[in-house]
Amino acid sequence: xxxxxxxxxxxxxxxxxxxxxxxxxxxxxxxxxxxxxxxxxxxxxxxxxxxxxxxxxxxxxxxxxxxxxxxxxxxxxxxxxxxxxxxxxxxxxxxxxxxxxxxxxxxxxxxxxx
Amino acid sequence: xxxxxxxxxxxxxxxxxxxxxxxxxxxxxxxxxxxxxxxxxxxxxxxxxxxxxxxxxxxxxxxxxxxxxxxxxxxxxxxxxxxxxxxxxxxxxxxxxxxxxxxxxxxxxxxxxx
Numbered sequence: 001x002x003x004x005x006x007x008x009x010x011x012x013x014x015x016x017x018x019x020x021x022x023x024x025x026x027x028x029x030x031x032x033x034x035x036x037x038x039x040x041x042x043x044x045x046x047x048x049x050x051x052x053x054x055x056x057x058x059x060x061x062x063x064x065x066x067x068x069x070x071x072x073x074x075x076x077x078x079x080x081x082x083x084x085x086x087x088x089x090x091x092x093x094x095x096x097x098x099x100x101x102x103x104x105x106x107x108x109x110x111x112x113x114x
Numbered sequence: 115x116x117x118x119x120x121x122x123x124x125x126x127x128x129x130x131x132x133x134x135x136x137x138x139x140x141x142x143x144x145x146x147x148x149x150x151x152x153x154x155x156x157x158x159x160x161x162x163x164x165x166x167x168x169x170x171x172x173x174x175x176x177x178x179x180x181x182x183x184x185x186x187x188x189x190x191x192x193x194x195x196x197x198x199x200x201x202x203x204x205x206x207x208x209x210x211x212x213x214x215x216x217x218x219x220x221x222x223x224x225x226x227x228x
Contacts, residue, residue: 041220042218042220043216056214092159102164108157108159110157
């Protein structure tokens with residue numbers, strides 16, 4: 001089963017709101033990723049977790065706060081976002097880091113910041 | 115810098131015909147992995163095919179096959195017997211054996227016509 005799930009599918013929030021995106025996988029993968037994808041562009045890596053520890057932070061603004069409570073779950077906490085943060089947020093997972101294995105993606109959360 | 119180039123922003127193919135999507139990459143590494151991902155309007159990034167650089171044999175998955183030319187750093191995707199469901203954005207991507215970051219191309223939008 002190569003399934004990564006993400007909730008919610010759509011999210012609309014104001015610039016003063018606090019919200020969270022959730023990602024879950026049950027493939028026993030130990031590496032999980034957050035990507036941001038703007039329209040008609042490729043995904044851009046934001047964060048990588050390996051064995052529940054933050055491994056890579058691609059200089060993402062602090063208004064995005066990742067959390068990995070256990071090996072199956074990955075959250076992205078959002079606070080004081082800007083309209084330019086509106087995008088598709090994709091979660092992915094792979095066996096381990098460094099990964100010779102494939103990254104499997106979830107369906108994404110479409111975020112709109114008003 | 116590691117780069118992936120997809121020179122065809124858009125392609126069109128008739129149903130049941132064959133189409134080839136181009137991808138070139140630039141790396142000094144000898145150990146790396148190449149991927150084609152498909153992203154339909156539903157937004158989910160779906161793995162189409164994977165190729166290990168150390169393997170000389172071109173990967174195939176049903177109607178999808180690649181032409182991997184290591185010396186030329188070329189990794190094209192051939193779709194045979196095209197179907198309406200093949201319509202999507204196709205991203206070429208790669209990562210090295212020691213890195214965890216997927217480097218994506220800019221994508222090729224494939225349209226399938228009747």
